[in-house]
Amino acid sequence: MSKQIAIIKIHESCTLDDENKFKKCDQECECSDDSCPNVCERKECPETCSSNKKNGCQNQKFRNYGIGIKKTKKSKDVKAPELTKPNVEIRETRGKGRGLYATKFIQTGDFVIPFTGEYISKEEKVKRFEEYGAKMMEAYMLDSGNHTIDATEFGNQAKYINHSCDPNLVAEQWKLHMMPKNLNYIAFIAEKDIFEGEELTFNYRLSRDDSCNIECKCGSSNCSGLVGKKENVGKDGEVKKNGSKKRKMMEADVEVGLKKTVKRRR
Numbered sequence: 001m002s003k004q005i006a007i008i009k010i011h012e013s014c015t016l017d018d019e020n021k022f023k024k025c026d027q028e029c030e031c032s033d034d035s036c037p038n039v040c041e042r043k044e045c046p047e048t049c050s051s052n053k054k055n056g057c058q059n060q061k062f063r064n065y066g067i068g069i070k071k072t073k074k075s076k077d078v079k080a081p082e083l084t085k086p087n088v089e090i091r092e093t094r095g096k097g098r099g100l101y102a103t104k105f106i107q108t109g110d111f112v113i114p115f116t117g118e119y120i121s122k123e124e125k126v127k128r129f130e131e132y133g134a135k136m137m138e139a140y141m142l143d144s145g146n147h148t149i150d151a152t153e154f155g156n157q158a159k160y161i162n163h164s165c166d167p168n169l170v171a172e173q174w175k176l177h178m179m180p181k182n183l184n185y186i187a188f189i190a191e192k193d194i195f196e197g198e199e200l201t202f203n204y205r206l207s208r209d210d211s212c213n214i215e216c217k218c219g220s221s222n223c224s225g226l227v228g229k230k231e232n233v234g235k236d237g238e239v240k241k242n243g244s245k246k247r248k249m250m251e252a253d254v255e256v257g258l259k260k261t262v263k264r265r266r
């Protein structure tokens, strides 16, 4: 069995426009798009946010999935969330092993699924790779910035998301209320409308250290040929081979740390 790894590196910086710059997440705020300061900064709102609002707070997706729930004195008065399950299922693909598929229509900007697992250091990642390799086990890992998230033993369905050079998901880093500030949580957000039965994919963007020589079977017209291979982007930002303009922009976003926004809806 081969070792498997997915690495992402994402930089997010909130750029609220002048009108919303000094806005606070107050009773009027629906927390459903970037006009909410918390959503804009990719921070989940505190659970008490819901009870202050007529229509509830829409920025509770990790908590609704069961992540980051901590009982506090205040939270005794707040109803525990009814846990939501993502509209996805694992299926066998053609030539890529298992994959994750949509079981319902998913709209652009929707939160699809978080990536869960154990948070480990870079040193532990190297150690575990060797251990998994020795045991002929597949390793499922994602780089969250400060840590690597190891989903091999304790991950959710998100570990079965395959790579595509023309993906329909983007991985975002989020901070959760009451959770350590150095932990980045990862959410997969729909970058396009996704129809029932479609495979969910994201761009692995493997770093040079983690690059692999697996032939990419994503089937997209801008396929780079290898799973997660970084394209050859010149100084002028021009992709040297096999790159579409859209892909070039995404690469540039990552390289220079610009904001990559997917407009969120309710």
Ligand SMILES: C[S@@+](CC[C@H](N)C(=O)[O-])C[C@H]1O[C@@H](n2cnc3c(N)ncnc32)[C@H](O)[C@@H]1O
Binding pocket: 002, 003, 004, 005, 006, 095, 096, 097, 098, 099, 138, 140, 159, 160, 161, 162, 163, 164, 214, 215, 216, 217, 218, 227
């Ligand atoms: C994180 S796993 C994804 C789930 C995996 N398909 C499975 O069955 O466990 C990553 C591995 O899936 C396969 N894979 C993912 N995307 C692929 C692609 N576009 N083309 C070929 N193989 C792919 C490769 O073997 C890669 O190492």
